[in-house]
Amino acid sequence: MGARIVGTGAALPQRCVSNAELAGSVDTSDAWIVQRTGIRTRYLLGEGETPSSLGVTACRRALEAAGRRTEDVDLLVVATTFPDMTCPGTSAFVAQDLGLEGTPFFDLTAGCTGFVYGLAMAGAYIAAGLGERVLVLGFEALSRVVDWSDRRTCVLFGDGAGAVLLERGSSEEGILGVSLRGDPSKALLLHTPAGGTRRPASHATVEAREHFLRMEGSGVFRSAVPLMREAMDRALHAASMSREEVDWIIPHQANVRIIDAFADRLGLPRERVVINVDRVANTSAASIPIALDEAVRDGRIRPGHAVVLTAFGAGVTYGAVALRM
Ligand code: UT7
Secondary structure, eight states, rough: OOEEEEEEEEEEOSSSEEEEHHTTSOOOOOOHHHHHHHEEEEOOOTTTTHHHHHHHHHHHHEEEEEEEEGGOOEEEEEEEOOOOOSSOOOHHHHHHHHHHOOOOEEEEOOGGGGGHHHHHHHHHHHHHTSOOOEEEEEEEEGGGOOOOOOOHHHHTTTTEEEEEEEEOOTTTTTEEEEEEEOOGGGGTTEEEESSSSSOOOOHHHHTTTTSSEEOOHHHHHHHHHHHHHHHHHHHHHHHOOGGGOEEEEEOOSSHHHHHHHHHHTOOGGGGGBBOHHHHHOGGGHHHHHHHHHOOOHTTTTTTOEEEEEEEEEEEEEEEEEEEOO
């Protein structure tokens, strides 16, 4: 039994913010951001917007593309690092707004690798015969958790959501190989010090700005290429597929320099790599499904194409899925 993607959808906030606009409030410049990251714009939620509503829109679009209704969904998996509330999970709000009744739902936290982990779990759920269709959503509202006075992080991220509907199919189609990995020795490369149960929010933690995301950028940067490479090669091996057979690679969209180095070291032609980080910035767990949806809708990725999704993120988690559309 296999599981294949039968519909994709994405949603971005309305407000598009340029580097020049950010440079008006943070000590940075368009030139620095473009040279170091390739990012030119990002989409940010407005003050009154509810983050999970983006996820609901992405799910609706994926269902519509698949020609399915909410009643057809057997499981909802929401990959997100920063939920709407710490309890309950964002999946409860997404399920509520979609009108799911009795359908199981859960959040999955695996940093920027969350969507890849979620897709693999959804495929395993279907393969185990537990359901026929799983909606997998990658969703983040990073603008609400970055420190807007910290130029080392705030310029890098954007908000967004991307979803796929995974449906039972034959074993020759859909997900063909998976590799999920982790390196917990790097757990603090990306972290939010306070607000969890280890260090609950207090006046002191808020004053020390410990409820904002912190990142050791160069440590993450150095790890990114080898980790994505290892995961991709393992997933291709599991799929009995060579790099040459892959039509499209969708790496996590964190930084154009990371994507370029990844493609160069693996000898992958840039025309086969999907890149949108220049426009949407790093949307963490949403980055791969947003890029996938763009490439499906503009006709680059077509039925029958072999695609590899590969990511790394907080944890450190990393992983890849090789599939046939
Ligand atoms: O999704 C997974 C999570 N994140 C990532 O994947 C991010 C991975 N890391 C990166 O993309 C890069 O490490 C960054 C883009 C974050 C930083 O690039 P870098 O080339 O590693 O720069 P750096 O951190 O070594 O900083 C170089 C200089 C520093 O100044 P000094 O100490 O040399 O005077 C920074 O203070 O650039 C400064 N700087 C900035 N300057 C202007 C850092 N951020 C900015 C900024 N604008 N926004």
